[in-house]
Amino acid sequence: MNTPDPMNNTTRLPKMAALVLAATLATTGTIAILPGNTGSVYAATTSHNMNTSIVHVQVEGKAISTQGILGKTGKTLIPLKEAAKALGATVTYDAKTRTVIVTKGKQISTYLLYTDGGAKDNLFVTFNSSELGDTYDSQVIKGTTYVETKALSEPFGYRTVWDKATNTVIVTTAGMNAITITPTTLAHSINNTYTNVNFTYPVISGLTNEAAQTKINNALKAHVEQWMATMDKQIQEAGKPVSPSMQYEGDSGYKVSYNQNGVISFLLYDYGYLGGAHGGETLTGMTFSLQDGKALKLNDLLKSNASYRQDLKQLLQNEIKKQDGAEDGTLDSFNELSKNSSAYLDDYYLTDSGFTIFFQQYAIAPYAAGTPEFHFTFNQLLKAGTNPLKAYQ
CATH class of the missing domain: 3.30.565.40 (Fervidobacterium nodosum Rt17-B1 like)
Incomplete structure (x- = not known):
């Protein structure tokens, strides 16, 4: 079996990875950005140009203004800050831990961007106020952080639906159990x-x-x-x-x-x-x-x-x-x-x-x-x- 990235399938970001990331950012003089903030950069490797295909994004039946993209691995990426706010969540940035924090009611998840040393950017997301979580694809383009759709839907209990006819990814609770x-x-x-x-x-x-x-x-x-x-x-x-x-x-x-x-x-x-x-x-x-x-x-x-x-x-x-x-x-x-x-x-x-x-x-x-x-x-x-x-x- 091809040896996968050791960060794949991990449920807890090793402290060493977080420390390496922090040291790298400190050395380069850059910081992880809160999506939508201008004048902030993440790192040179996270701002490279990429071939993208436009994807429409709907959250609970309403389109958001910023369109999504198809990442290099073929997964749909959506703008984290705008999509999270469309869910009714609050989005803040913790400069000390260099993480984006998304809060909706009692559900709190954090988003930490890191690079694996190559051109690919990764995202470690914690689930539901826990320190445990999983890795997802991500990309920073012109000051906006795009994340794999499931990086938002999974921690907060939403469904991800793909409408092929309209090239639209939908984050929704439609069809879910009323609990x-x-x-x-x-x-x-x-x-x-x-x-x-x-x-x-x-x-x-x-x-x-x-x-x-x-x-x-x-x-x-x-x-x-x-x-x-x-x-x-x-x-x-x-x-x-x-x-x-x-x-x-x-x-x-x-x-x-x-x-x-x-x-x-x-x-x-x-x-x-x-x-x-x-x-x-x-x-x-x-x-x-x-x-x-x-x-x-x-x-x-x-x-x-x-x-x-x-x-x-x-x-x-x-x-x-x-x-x-x-x-x-x-x-x-x-x-x-x-x-x-x-x-x-x-x-x-x-x-x-x-x-x-x-x-x-x-x-x-x-x-x-x-x-x-x-x-x-x-x-x-x-x-x-x-x-x-x-x-x-």
């Missing part, structure tokens, strides 16, 4: 001067079935409580850091990957750092029926295909081969993992286009690969016209 999702911080028992913790998890409200709502919320809270207990135990076993400057880390966060048709799907992020070259992360997919609060497995959605396990295994093998995974051992690792068990299929989350299966760090690939993900549509596994979510609508 509210609130980021909530778990009170923790870890109390020392050398550990930073931030355990954030989602709480849903607005369901008419209060029993189902409670069941879902209890499951989400139990997950983060378990991670907190795990971190507490590991911190006690590790003892106080040898270096007085070292800080342990314990974090949890999430994003909403799907929120339609009576079903909600979360991707939960857990991160811990107890010294060493880097921390460790664990991803958990949790999908629920809003009718009764039942946790849904892939079997619930693909059961009309009696051979879906074998079919998915073959699809995964094919995808790994396409990415040269047969050359670096990833295919062998997957074959060994899946030889006598299909438990790996529990690691999934829903998307607007289907579902994604992911693998934990080191499960089938080296650390640099992050958490490998493979995306599929239901049409690849089910008969034409089959709606796997019909029973939950």
Whole structure:
């Protein structure tokens, strides 16, 4: 498999990367810009010219004045500041941390631009007041910061829809379940001067079935409580850091990957750092029926295909081969993992286009690969016209 950028699939921006970025900016005398500010620059590498195609942008049914662009990787980029304000969010710039902060109600996400040393610009976005998040494409052109559309829609629970006929990208809540999702911080028992913790998890409200709502919320809270207990135990076993400057880390966060048709799907992020070259992360997919609060497995959605396990295994093998995974051992690792068990299929989350299966760090690939993900549509596994979510609508 081609070795990916080690920043890909990361859920927490390593402190060293932030420090390198800050040092680079200090050396060059430039600062990361707040979109729309004039007289500010990010860095020479982030202001280069690029071939772009104009994309119209709509936010909740209304067009914004600044058009979007197609980035070099083919992803749609939209102006962060204007699009965020169109969502009703406030946008500020923190000069100390050199981040853009977008706030909407209790949801707060930060946007940190950095360069990977080449022509490509990256964006690390935290989710829902947590320190955890993901990387997205970005580009700074003539004082305006453009970001991958999902860099705005995913942290704030919106859908991204593409209208091919009008060449328009749409950020919207249309078609979504009529519920509210609130980021909530778990009170923790870890109390020392050398550990930073931030355990954030989602709480849903607005369901008419209060029993189902409670069941879902209890499951989400139990997950983060378990991670907190795990971190507490590991911190006690590790003892106080040898270096007085070292800080342990314990974090949890999430994003909403799907929120339609009576079903909600979360991707939960857990991160811990107890010294060493880097921390460790664990991803958990949790999908629920809003009718009764039942946790849904892939079997619930693909059961009309009696051979879906074998079919998915073959699809995964094919995808790994396409990415040269047969050359670096990833295919062998997957074959060994899946030889006598299909438990790996529990690691999934829903998307607007289907579902994604992911693998934990080191499960089938080296650390640099992050958490490998493979995306599929239901049409690849089910008969034409089959709606796997019909029973939950």
